Amino acid sequence: MVVGLESVHKLHPVAGISLSATSAGIYNVKRDDLALICFSKQATVSAVFTKNAFAAAPVVVARQNLASGVNHQYCLINAGNANAGMGDKGIQDTLDTCSKLAKLANCPADSIIPFSTGVIGMDFPVEKINSSIPRLLASLHGEKWGECAKAIMTTDTVSKGISRQIALNGKTVTVTGIAKGSGMIRPDMATMLAFIGTDAVVDKNLLDNILLESVNNTFNRICVDGDMSTNDACILIATGESGHARISNPQDDNYTSFMHVIEEVCEFLAKAIIRDGEGATKFVSINVSGGNSKQECLDVAYTIARSPLVKTAFFASDPNWGRILAAIGYAGLEKLDISGVNIYINELCIVRDGSRAGEYTEQTGIQAMTGEDITLNIELRRGAFEDTVWTCDLSHEYVRINAEYRS
């Protein structure tokens, strides 16, 4: 099930980036499961990784290689095996695949950034990957963002991607992003990988800021099940080939325009992950306003977003708003005056001043809950901050997918 989203078709190529995908046979079924993104040596690269203490081997190696100071040239990505929980052997396996690619592509091994997604704790299929690298190298092409988006899917039901173009100093700048992710999704990234390419010309420290801020406002605002993956990563590659005047000052208008387009791309991809959340039948925006701080708003929003009882009520289109109210009540807000709390489903006020709204009826409640896209507005009325989190419902399908994922 997927809520208001279709597989990506046409994505704009990005000058300086070519891609390829192939089947390495990591999955038992025939499908592409290995992808390569190649970019010019001059490219600037920013990345954000999972905060999970059990970071997977590719995350460890990618962090090391990004810190190595060499110019990076390749992202090597596989689905079907996370290479996580495998200790030193896992690290060595990832290094082996990087070495193989380096040798064939005639570049330093630490110019390669590895990514893996899939099941944790299984032996990493080094041979299958290594023997597929020549095919990847032989088929690189700028038009293959869509193929890559497909090859990195795990429990995703649709591939996810978006392109945007803006003009900077009269030059057209392209931003194209792809992502995968469906379950094990929570704030602080998710079981997700996202690769965003652009031909913009941007200083490294500004690119880092832009990615961090964008991830924080988008990928870190989504929640499927509250589980945090060992493999999450989001990478932004700026090849600099569009030729506009370099963005090197955050006061620059171009900085703001570019930042907005990156955030727009991230937001689309983050929401796409929720729309394709495991078993999702509803896309729910939870907006909390009137908090004493942004964190307070997020605490309330996440408590609701993570509540299995609220999520099953959404699945049932059941306006069982008592569960929402209970979740607000245990979100841990200090001295919460419940008589200040209003709750709306879309436009419908269900709770006013902390108790059931006079005009609320079961029938209008059911009506409001019936749509696929639902906005929950929580007014705390004790401060000036607000924030939003995106989530989905909890369905039979979620349980089926996660109980049967490995069989």
Next chain:
Amino acid sequence: MVVGLESVHKLHPVAGISLSATSAGIYNVKRDDLALICFSKQATVSAVFTKNAFAAAPVVVARQNLASGVNHQYCLINAGNANAGMGDKGIQDTLDTCSKLAKLANCPADSIIPFSTGVIGMDFPVEKINSSIPRLLASLHGEKWGECAKAIMTTDTVSKGISRQIALNGKTVTVTGIAKGSGMIRPDMATMLAFIGTDAVVDKNLLDNILLESVNNTFNRICVDGDMSTNDACILIATGESGHARISNPQDDNYTSFMHVIEEVCEFLAKAIIRDGEGATKFVSINVSGGNSKQECLDVAYTIARSPLVKTAFFASDPNWGRILAAIGYAGLEKLDISGVNIYINELCIVRDGSRAGEYTEQTGIQAMTGEDITLNIELRRGAFEDTVWTCDLSHEYVRINAEYRS
């Protein structure tokens, strides 16, 4: 589904306590849904309530009445309607039922402690309750703990109760407890009500300590779905009618013996709630040792206990231990050295020194996951503390129950 638990049958009466149950017609189906516990004026009463900011009307009134200084004589309990989220009207409704009982029983209204459990946000059925109170008063009897245990059930599939007897100074002291709870269960109580009666003779401040400590070690160590209810309460009534020398000194051996039996009763009831957890097919004990503090052990245990991915893996009897490892990794422990972490399912070592154990095979893993009672042992090997949390799996049935609960 229920894991290794049967409905309670025979419970020992407690001197000074009589009970009754009836159908007030709160549910559409014919069943008892209203109960009364009557105890002697001389009884000492301790209670622990939900920390939810949206505490239900009966919780607000019960707290007030317990603080009123009068001698308490009745617990009035209904299932099928939580009287939560109803504002001042809800409070008034609860007060109305207390007044009715007080008038008929010829006692002060604040000598009554009210409890409600069921759906949140529905009008409270005051008339149905009030017109049933005469029947309750007319049928009070010391042998009716079992009937009460049944009457307070909501999504429970079995009634829950236990009796224990110990000798204190040559006198037999009885402790009988009943509880309800199945979903919306998490630390800091749960959607649960528990009523424990004893004829022990105990000072009020010691009784308070004993209940608080016992609840903390038992009801606050369980997790079904992580949702916290607006109505949770646990009450301990000591009638003092067994006639042993009063317990008024925590150094007293009798204090320790009595404390142990209360904790034993609470632990049985807490585990019973998990064994009857909504949709539960497994009972899982999560024991975390080697932490730098008890809180750290609990953080890890609860992160695992709340993980929908871990819980669906338990449901599938799938040794997808990578999900356990990922949960440990995002539990928020500072400077966790993952190479110190060992994980065991029952006796089987699955992760040693932070990565898959050499002797682990998929087959032995499946075997370990197949039982109904599973113990997960996590060794952090960085400190001297340990703690345990009890939880259950996440099944199709959980989703069905919670998506269909109100229909």
